[in-house]
Amino acid sequence: MTARLVVLVSGAGTNLQALLEACADPAYGAQVVAVGADRPDIAGLVRAEAAGVPTFVEQVRDHPTREAWDEALTGAVAAHRPDLVISAGFMKILGPRFLDRFTVVNTHPALLPAFPGAHAVRDALAYGVKVTGCTVHFVDSGVDTGPIIAQEAVPVRWHDDEDSLHERIKEVERRLFIDVVGRLVRNGWTVRDDRHVSMKCKTCKPE
Numbered sequence: 001m002t003a004r005l006v007v008l009v010s011g012a013g014t015n016l017q018a019l020l021e022a023c024a025d026p027a028y029g030a031q032v033v034a035v036g037a038d039r040p041d042i043a044g045l046v047r048a049e050a051a052g053v054p055t056f057v058e059q060v061r062d063h064p065t066r067e068a069w070d071e072a073l074t075g076a077v078a079a080h081r082p083d084l085v086i087s088a089g090f091m092k093i094l095g096p097r098f099l100d101r102f103t104v105v106n107t108h109p110a111l112l113p114a115f116p117g118a119h120a121v122r123d124a125l126a127y128g129v130k131v132t133g134c135t136v137h138f139v140d141s142g143v144d145t146g147p148i149i150a151q152e153a154v155p156v157r158w159h160d161d162e163d164s165l166h167e168r169i170k171e172v173e174r175r176l177f178i179d180v181v182g183r184l185v186r187n188g189w190t191v192r193d194d195r196h197v198s199m200k201c202k203t204c205k206p207e
């Protein structure tokens with residue numbers, strides 16, 4: 001069974017690109033069936049079109065209320081019947097209708113619960129941490145508060161600025177994210193006490 005993924009993007013789409021490339025191998029176990037965005041004219045949509053993947057855009061400002069946008073985005077994604085929705089640099093908080101309907105995996109450029117929100121790399125740098133990193137997690141109704149699936153650390157260097165640090169985080173993030181999504185779709189997962197996620201391992205002995 002190949003899992004159907006709908007990917008949501010807002011920007012450069014380098015995580016999307018990595019996912020498209022991973023999905024080219026049938027052994028990966030997933031295909032990107034559509035890419036959605038909250039704004040037009042972004043590189044992420046161009047990458048999807050270049051790969052022959054259908055795209056759609058749902059802008060908040062095209063709807064009278066946030067609820068109407070939530071409903072429209074839910075409908076647009078549902079039309080592609082995803083098994084899993086991937087938020088890969090999607091810069092909007094997903095609404096309750098959307099989260100009721102889909103399981104969503106997000107990637108975040110910090111070691112949550114430190115530095116949630118839209119400026120994670122800037123905030124980590126300003127705080128003066130020596131180690132930051134990336135987190136792949138399930139999405140709940142909070143801002144980057146959902147159950148953590150996997151994390152990896154990235155050291156901060158003395159001369160880092162936001163761009164250089166984010167670039168190094170993104171290298172690690174892409175690898176981690178691709179590995180995690182593949183394992184989730186191929187093997188499944190369990191969640192204990194609403195917070196503790198374990199990715200199943202087909203070759204491991206049962207716990």
Ligand code: GRF
Pocket residue numbers: 009010011012013014015016044088089090107108109170173
């Ligand atoms: C990633 O670092 C993601 O964690 C953050 O925004 C970046 C998106 O990068 N939310 P890209 O659009 O996949 O290149």
